[in-house]
Amino acid sequence: MPVCGLDFGTSNSALALPDGRVLPVSTGYSDPRLYRSVIFFPEDEREAYTGAPAISRYLDDPAGRFIQSVKSFLHSTSFRATQIHERTWLIEELAALLLRRVREAAAPHMGGAPERVVLGRPALFSSDPEADALAEQRLRRAAELAGFTHVQFLIEPIAAALSYEAQLTQDELVLVADFGAGTTDLTLMRLGPSRRGLPDRKMDVIGSTGVRIGGDRFDAEIMRHSLLPRFGAGSTYRVRGVSDKRLPVPQHVMAKLLSWHEMSFIRKKATQEVLELMLVSSDKPDEAKALYDLVMENLGYRLFRAIEAAKVRLSSEDETVLEFDEARIQLRERITRADFEAASEPLLQELRQVTEGLLERCAGAGEVDAVFLTGGSSQIPAVRRLYIERFGEGRVRTRDAFTSVAEGLGRASAAL
Structure with a gap:
């Protein structure tokens, strides 16, 4: 019975095998391993487009409903459903539509659609325990509607840690920071070759936390x-x-x-x-x-x-020009990296506080050997500098910013 790990992301989703290989599930997209977590319901059609085809169809004619960031609404009690083409779509049904399309895209590479899944979830969907539980409940139901018969959850920074661990030749105490589009999750965990084969890694997790800061808020x-x-x-x-x-x-x-x-x-x-x-x-x-x-x-x-x-250009350039010319909108705005970092300072300060709070709660664990940064916002120079200033450049490491979580979820699915 095929098994997999699935990273259902706010912006992108990805699916991996138990050996950690991330499958191509989005043919024709710039990175076929990433399935865009978007849905488009054209005004004049009954078909729902998802992934890269949804973006292409929307750009051809934006008349209709374009839905993104379904994951970021899973914890919301005020967003239960929406009306599209005279049909009421529950939020878990929208999530299920995306999960089903990813599952079906993986089927040709697996000899059939996977039925058992280790599904990633943030360390905290919400600081409110009831809202957090609601989000997980909705995500579980979405996975079941998508065709998965066995669903197991794993916190996303732990999954990223398992990806990082695959390259280690000695044991380390690692702080993992996973920067998603909607949230940042941090986990302090013991990793290394002596622990790699253990079926249950709960005892290796020293502490974990999360905050609703991600790429979307930097864009904002x-x-x-x-x-x-x-x-x-x-x-x-x-x-x-x-x-x-x-x-x-x-x-x-x-x-x-x-x-x-x-x-x-x-x-x-x-x-x-x-x-x-x-x-x-x-x-x-x-x-x-x-x-x-x-x-x-x-x-x-x-x-x-x-x-x-x-924003991406400002990761490698000191300044850029944002150009946008659509309808009666004509923008040509010069933006410097210094301006962007000044505007982002409240977010950076919040990340500092969350990081220090986790380290204080885990003070008895010993000195951190390495800091593993993953996710799109890990490439923002000010974010990386925050951790270099705290831990030293030699201890801050990165791998694939967009598929580390999926790889780790895939490795965790081996236990299924």
């Missing part, structure tokens, strides 16, 4: 500090029927712009009326037009792709 800081004024932040508009009364752009509208997948929640009649009022009465008419088109033409995904690309 670029939007907040560099781009929001281009969409009307700080502007005012005239209240309907009151010629001398002006109001600022509603804060809830500006807040939703910090996360592209939440922009669809403000495409409602009441908000549309405000945006239309701004078109005719804003003291910044060009910005009002840009805001209207961004929201009503569903351009958030494309804008945040440009933001993410700029």
